[in-house]
Amino acid sequence: MYKIGMISLGCPKNQVDAERMLAQFDKNGFEIADCYDGVDAVVINTCGFIDAAKQEAIENILETVFIPDSILKIGRSAFDTCNALSTVSIGKNVMEIAGSAFNNCAFKEIVFPKSLMLVKSLAFSGCKNLKSITIKSKKVTYQH
Numbered sequence: 001m002y003k004i005g006m007i008s009l010g011c012p013k014n015q016v017d018a019e020r021m022l023a024q025f026d027k028n029g030f031e032i033a034d035c036y037d038g039v040d041a042v043v044i045n046t047c048g049f050i051d052a053a054k055q056e057a058i059e060n061i062l063e064t065v066f067i068p069d070s071i072l073k074i075g076r077s078a079f080d081t082c083n084a085l086s087t088v089s090i091g092k093n094v095m096e097i098a099g100s101a102f103n104n105c106a107f108k109e110i111v112f113p114k115s116l117m118l119v120k121s122l123a124f125s126g127c128k129n130l131k132s133i134t135i136k137s138k139k140v141t142y143q144h
Contacts, residue, residue, distance in 0.1 A: 003031040005039040009046040009056050018045045036066060037089070067091045074101045076120075082106075090116075097123045108132065116140050 004025050008018035021043065022032055033039045046056065062082045067074065069091040076098040079085055085105040092113045099120040102110075109132035112119075116137045121144050124130055 001029060001031050002040040003033050003038060005033045005036045005042040007042060007044045009044065010050070011047065014045055014047060018043075021045065036064065039066065040068060042066075063087065065089070067094060069093050072096070074098060076100055077103065079103075079105055096120070099123055100125060102127060105130075109134070112137055112140065118143060 004022075006018050006022055008015050026032055036042055062084045064087040065079065065082075065085060066089045071091050071094055073096040074090075074094060077100045078098070079088075080100050080103040082102075082105050085102070086107050088102070088105070088107050088110055090111065090113055093115050094113055095115050096118045097116070097120065099122050101120075101123045103122065103124075104126035105124075106129050107127070108129045110124075110130065111134040114136045116135075117139055119140060119142050121142075
């Protein structure tokens with residue numbers, strides 16, 4: 001069963017639309033989450049016609065990233081220049097973080113799972129706020 005989270009931004013009509021979507025998800029067997037930890041997906045519902053609403057959606061999308069356990073590799077420049085990205089949760093099966101994957105992100109700490117084996121050059125370049133890295137794996141290689 002998939003677990004879904006929902007962020008609804010904008011006017012009251014967006015809230016009604018979000019509630020309708022959640023009802024459809026529930027009807028189709030999805031679990032509706034109260035928080036985003038451990039979800040398979042987060043749906044962000046907003047108005048695409050109003051610039052302020054679009055900007056608010058972009059800011060919400062880029063503030064928090066939960067990389068699910070099904071992901072094995074974080075690709076090159078995957079979150080490059082996501083300046084507002086302040087929270088990253090890496091799934092327990094990620095084995096590789098490619099170069100520039102988190103270039104110029106804003107998070108302060110990151111925890112590498114036990115599965116991580118390779119971190120490529122410049123993966124965290126420009127992360128000026130990064131103060132703490134917890135490495136749970138005993139076999140991590142940093143490739144220049």
